[in-house]
Amino acid sequence: MIDKIKNLLDEVQSWQASKLEEVEALRIEFLSKKGKITQLFDEFKQVSPELKREVGKQLNQLKDLAQNRINELRAQNEQIAEAANKDDVSKPGVSLDLGGRHPLSIVKNDIINIFARLGFTVADGPEVEDDWHVFTALNFPPEHPARDMQDTFFINNNPDIVLRTHTSSVQVRVMEKYRPPIRSIFPGRVFRNEAISARAHCIFHQVEGLYVAENVSFADLKQTLIYFAKEMFGPDTQIRLRPSYFPFTEPSAEMDVSCSLCGGKGCGVCKGTGWLEILGCGMVDPAVLEANKIDSKKYSGFAFGMGVERIAMLRYQVKDIRLFFENDVRFLSQFERAL
Ligand code: PHE
Numbered sequence: 001m002i003d004k005i006k007n008l009l010d011e012v013q014s015w016q017a018s019k020l021e022e023v024e025a026l027r028i029e030f031l032s033k034k035g036k037i038t039q040l041f042d043e044f045k046q047v048s049p050e051l052k053r054e055v056g057k058q059l060n061q062l063k064d065l066a067q068n069r070i071n072e073l074r075a076q077n078e079q080i081a082e083a084a085n086k087d088d089v090s091k092p093g094v095s096l097d098l099g100g101r102h103p104l105s106i107v108k109n110d111i112i113n114i115f116a117r118l119g120f121t122v123a124d125g126p127e128v129e130d131d132w133h134v135f136t137a138l139n140f141p142p143e144h145p146a147r148d149m150q151d152t153f154f155i156n157n158n159p160d161i162v163l164r165t166h167t168s169s170v171q172v173r174v175m176e177k178y179r180p181p182i183r184s185i186f187p188g189r190v191f192r193n194e195a196i197s198a199r200a201h202c203i204f205h206q207v208e209g210l211y212v213a214e215n216v217s218f219a220d221l222k223q224t225l226i227y228f229a230k231e232m233f234g235p236d237t238q239i240r241l242r243p244s245y246f247p248f249t250e251p252s253a254e255m256d257v258s259c260s261l262c263g264g265k266g267c268g269v270c271k272g273t274g275w276l277e278i279l280g281c282g283m284v285d286p287a288v289l290e291a292n293k294i295d296s297k298k299y300s301g302f303a304f305g306m307g308v309e310r311i312a313m314l315r316y317q318v319k320d321i322r323l324f325f326e327n328d329v330r331f332l333s334q335f336e337r338a339l
Pocket of ligand 1: 167208246280303
């Protein structure tokens with residue numbers, strides 16, 4: 001028994017390992033349940049009582065030494081492995097997940113760029129507005145349904161302070177501040193007290209356009225909109241103007257574009273009509289010019305307003321408007337990637 005312990009002591013002292021696996025193999029061979037050293041503890045039971053004290057001491061020393069040696073070798077090899085990992089330039093890199101632009105931003109920027117090519121500048125106004133800028137200066141009569149609680153969010157129940165229901169309020173801000181010629185677009189967020197569904201949201205985005213100068217005609221409006229439609233939806237796009245009504249334009253129209261999916265033949269997206277409604281527009285009502293102290297005998301103008309979500313839904317075939325506001329990366333990562 002003493003000899004066995006001696007031999008094993010020599011052996012333990014000469015242990016070397018150049019891999020973590022080798023360290024583990026040594027541990028199993030000597031210190032596991034059936035390991036060589038562990039087995040000596042079984043044999044120890046047969047040692048005569050006089051010798052037990054001495055042999056037991058040596059056996060414990062052997063076990064401690066072996067355990068320490070294993071720990072030492074393991075630490076050494078872990079360091080080596082770590083260093084090797086760090087310097088391994090052939091390992092695949094860690095890819096950084098880069099964000100991309102939100103689809104609404106992509107569409108908004110496209111709209112801005114198209115009108116910038118026609119000389120339209122960009123202007124901005126507040127989202128919390130007063131009644132004058134959202135309704136009164138735009139020729140809404142006092143009892144107009146758009147002023148109703150059903151449509152408009154009021155701040156602190158004050159009938160004079162509202163969340164703007166359309167970006168037409170920026171028309172008024174701009175006409176207050178600048179004299180004609182005015183040629184500007186106003187992208188921004190608008191708010192309506194509507195039930196949220198796949199097709200409607202209480203928050204959405206519009207881009208408004210305003211052109212006021214001498215001799216601006218309906219033909220100018222139409223030509224501007226044709227240019228926009230072809231740039232936005234492709235050179236084969238046709239437009240159609242249908243008579244409509246807005247308090248602040250006269251005459252007013254709604255514009256449809258030919259369905260870019262079926263080319264006007266009729267499909268599910270255009271509900272078989274071949275046309276998609278895109279925006280409202282018209283000649284600025286002289287009463288609106290006068291409310292903003294612009295001489296309506298000298299100047300005329302046109303205005304238009306479109307929904308950004310609507311255009312994004314058509315372009316990317318998004319069936320549910322709520323997706324734009326949930327910010328689920330699985331949705332967002334399908335659009336433009338790195339900036
Ligand atoms: N403000 C209108 C709307 O929100 C759109 C519009 C803008 C119509 C400008 C005519 C002129 O529906």
